[in-house]
Amino acid sequence: MSPSATDSESLDGRLLFAIPKKGRLHDKCLELLAGSDIQFRRSHRLDVALVKNLPIALVFLPASDIPSFVGKGNVNLGITGHDVILEANMENEVAEVLRLGFGKCALQVQVPESSPFKSAEDLAGKRVVTSFEVLAGKHFGEIDSRLQLTGDAATKIEYVGGSVEAACALGLADGIVDLVGKYKSGDTMRAAGLHAIATILETEAVLIKHTVEKNAAFEPLIQTITSRIAGVVAAGKYVVCEYNIPREKVHDATAITPGRRAPTISPLEDDKWVAVSAMVEKKNMATIMDNLVKIGAEDILIFNLDNCRV
Ligand SMILES: Nc1ncnc2c1ncn2[C@@H]1O[C@H](COP(=O)(O)OP(=O)(O)OP(=O)(O)O)[C@@H](O)[C@H]1O
Ligand SMILES: O=P(O)(O)OC[C@H]1O[C@H](OP(=O)(O)OP(=O)(O)O)[C@H](O)[C@@H]1O
Numbered sequence: 001m002s003p004s005a006t007d008s009e010s011l012d013g014r015l016l017f018a019i020p021k022k023g024r025l026h027d028k029c030l031e032l033l034a035g036s037d038i039q040f041r042r043s044h045r046l047d048v049a050l051v052k053n054l055p056i057a058l059v060f061l062p063a064s065d066i067p068s069f070v071g072k073g074n075v076n077l078g079i080t081g082h083d084v085i086l087e088a089n090m091e092n093e094v095a096e097v098l099r100l101g102f103g104k105c106a107l108q109v110q111v112p113e114s115s116p117f118k119s120a121e122d123l124a125g126k127r128v129v130t131s132f133e134v135l136a137g138k139h140f141g142e143i144d145s146r147l148q149l150t151g152d153a154a155t156k157i158e159y160v161g162g163s164v165e166a167a168c169a170l171g172l173a174d175g176i177v178d179l180v181g182k183y184k185s186g187d188t189m190r191a192a193g194l195h196a197i198a199t200i201l202e203t204e205a206v207l208i209k210h211t212v213e214k215n216a217a218f219e220p221l222i223q224t225i226t227s228r229i230a231g232v233v234a235a236g237k238y239v240v241c242e243y244n245i246p247r248e249k250v251h252d253a254t255a256i257t258p259g260r261r262a263p264t265i266s267p268l269e270d271d272k273w274v275a276v277s278a279m280v281e282k283k284n285m286a287t288i289m290d291n292l293v294k295i296g297a298e299d300i301l302i303f304n305l306d307n308c309r310v
Pocket of ligand 1: 022024025062063081083084102105161162179180181182203204
């Protein structure tokens, strides 16, 4: 009989890799796994999936539980938000191996547009609702102690599991602490008639590993997985830019497209011209092309990368 993911013996010798089972990070994690050629089939409703081509088992968990699973060594590796690591107080138990460039958002203090409170200090002593009671508690704890607000005068932090943005309209809170997406950011906040008055933390998804020796035997496999995932992340971040430029402009061209180490410069049949090839950050692509045109570059081409190791 072939091993099943529910058969705990089949997990022996496998590195356990925790993946968010739903929510904002889930789909991006599946893209990373596919790009890293980590092949698996997850049976309906099962939260453990054996990887077919590597000695790994994927464990699908809520993003907020992953820091403590990794921190306590129940799983070896995981992907989650930097914010939830701090919220779980696991920053000393897990090592952040790689930033993944998605799940970018900010944990912000928000109040109704019409609120008289203009800063987190104004809100101190009032009612604050959040899913991040540790981080919000630390933030307002510091303000309270600075403003000497103690006992009944201290800020009242109340936990809710979701839909935090509704708390002010429902009369439960004077302000909230919640995440605001970095791209197309603030839709939820604006729809709820709120605006941000302070930022507690900027965060993105990270690859994390257990810090203690429990991982020693898996270290070579962790290196392989990290290198593959880093390749997928870099391939999403960079494009290759190729163009022709008069030879006397090579110096200017190199300043515009320095590449990661140096641009590749190749001769053309016309010896007054050279071809240049360099990796550039996707987000700067349009400006770089504008600047190349200005110095006389021609035939500028941009190529997406499927994968890379840089
Ligand atoms: N709007 C957003 N834009 C980008 N990243 C986000 C956003 N909201 C949350 N994240 C990131 O995704 C992580 C998981 O958030 P998400 O709301 O998906 O949680 P979840 O595990 O689905 O929880 P829930 O049980 O509340 O649905 C957050 O900790 C944060 O790092
Ligand atoms: O700035 P935006 O892109 O609008 O995203 C922000 C919202 O996303 C998250 O909640 P999510 O939608 O995951 O659901 P939740 O309220 O159940 O946590 C977060 O808690 C905000 O409410």
